[in-house]
Amino acid sequence: MMHRMSLGDTGMSKYFLPLLLVCCWKVSTAVSADYDDYSFNGTDDNQPMQQNGLCPRAIPAETVIENNKTFLRISKTSRVPLGGPLIVVVLPSFYTLVFLIGLPANALALWVLTTRVEKLPSTIFLINLATADLLLCLLLPLKISYYFLGNHWPFGEVMCRFTTTAFYGNMYCSILLLACISVDRYFAVAHPFFARSFRSSAFAMGTCAVVWVVAVLFTLPLTLFRQSFPLHRTKQTLCHDVLPREEEVKYYYYYFIILVACGFLTPLLIMVLSSGVTLWVLLGSGGKYALAAKLTALMLISVMTFYSPSHILLLLHYSHSCLQSDGMVYVAYIGSLALSTCNSCVDPFIYYYVSDEFRSNVKRRLFGHRKDSAVSVKTLKETLPSKTFQHSQSLG
Numbered sequence: 119m120m121h122r123m124s125l126g127d128t129g130m131s132k133y134f135l136p137l138l139l140v141c142c143w144k145v146s147t148a149v150s151a152d153y154d155d156y157s158f159n160g161t162d163d164n165q166p167m168q169q170n171g172l173c174p175r176a177i178p179a180e181t182v183i184e185n186n187k188t189f190l191r192i193s194k195t196s197r198v199p200l201g202g203p204l205i206v207v208v209l210p211s212f213y214t215l216v217f218l219i220g221l222p223a224n225a226l227a228l229w230v231l232t233t234r235v236e237k238l239p240s241t242i243f244l245i246n247l248a249t250a251d252l253l254l255c256l257l258l259p260l261k262i263s264y265y266f267l268g269n270h271w272p273f274g275e276v277m278c279r280f281t282t283t284a285f286y287g288n289m290y291c292s293i294l295l296l297a298c299i300s301v302d303r304y305f306a307v308a309h310p311f312f313a314r315s316f317r318s319s320a321f322a323m324g325t326c327a328v329v330w331v332v333a334v335l336f337t338l339p340l341t342l343f344r345q346s347f348p349l350h351r352t353k354q355t356l357c358h359d360v361l362p363r364e365e366e367v368k369y370y371y372y373y374f375i376i377l378v379a380c381g382f383l384t385p386l387l388i389m390v391l392s393s394g395v396t397l398w399v400l401l402g403s404g405g406k407y408a409l410a411a412k413l414t415a416l417m418l419i420s421v422m423t424f425y426s427p428s429h430i431l432l433l434l435h436y437s438h439s440c441l442q443s444d445g446m447v448y449v450a451y452i453g454s455l456a457l458s459t460c461n462s463c464v465d466p467f468i469y470y471y472v473s474d475e476f477r478s479n480v481k482r483r484l485f486g487h488r489k490d491s492a493v494s495v496k497t498l499k500e501t502l503p504s505k506t507f508q509h510s511q512s513l514g
Contacts, residue, residue: 251462271357291333428454
């Protein structure tokens, strides 16, 4: 009897494989149906993660369209870091501190540079640097409000695109201008007679104009894609922190790799080489230019300290394959972006307020008479604002 009940003898073997496939199809259909059942907070812990080997920079999300409106859906594990105290308390508080220091420091520096200092090539570079740092500080209140509101952007899509583009644009503009200042300083110190043949106010203005155009081109692609999305089944609207997964993989991955290479690594290499030679010349001249050497080294250290972490995190994040992303790396990344804004606070004190003459100009501008002297207008005759460096500066 048992022999007669076998599959082969009952004729069932030819139906077994089709039945198994039908059952698997039913199970997969049930799973797909369950995938559309979301909790009130618009997340799902069981979201499948694309295993394409590309780690997205931002928190990845799935696109959901309801009533002709596009939403983003993320997992509960991804929502945890977005609502944590690091993002909604520490980060906006840090931006507030940067704003309170950087805004008046750069505004006052720009005011003095444009009204009390002779318009030499170095002065023009410093005016543009102060302008870029000041514009970056002016954007911070929007980011402060966004994070204090718990990652909610109430200002609309246009302002989200503008803020995102301007934030990155001014950051990379500052980096490029710092590279230009380093090269300008290198020629003034290492090749003073050759520098006299091309260094002029017109040349400096043209160089700064090119820098601004390049910075705009660097960040112009950010304006091509939508940056703000409502979170599915919530009243929360996110700005740039959570983006559709398909855009992350097909677009932003390659965009930010190119941006790191062209907007940071190349200028950093230029700064390291030019500042290295400048330091070699200054230190070879004895202790006479010790302050100038310290300021040059301090500039290079500040750039590496404040700008390197965010770009290193990008490179590390993109250098390995990942099966899922819960946002923890991105939380570290936006924290490093906040650190990069500290450079806008440090620049005025490295380039302007360290100079006795510049501080004297500030006091005269605020409290003194408007009578100018030949000495007061030559405070920044070259790129290093220090009296000890004026001899080598005058060669340029």
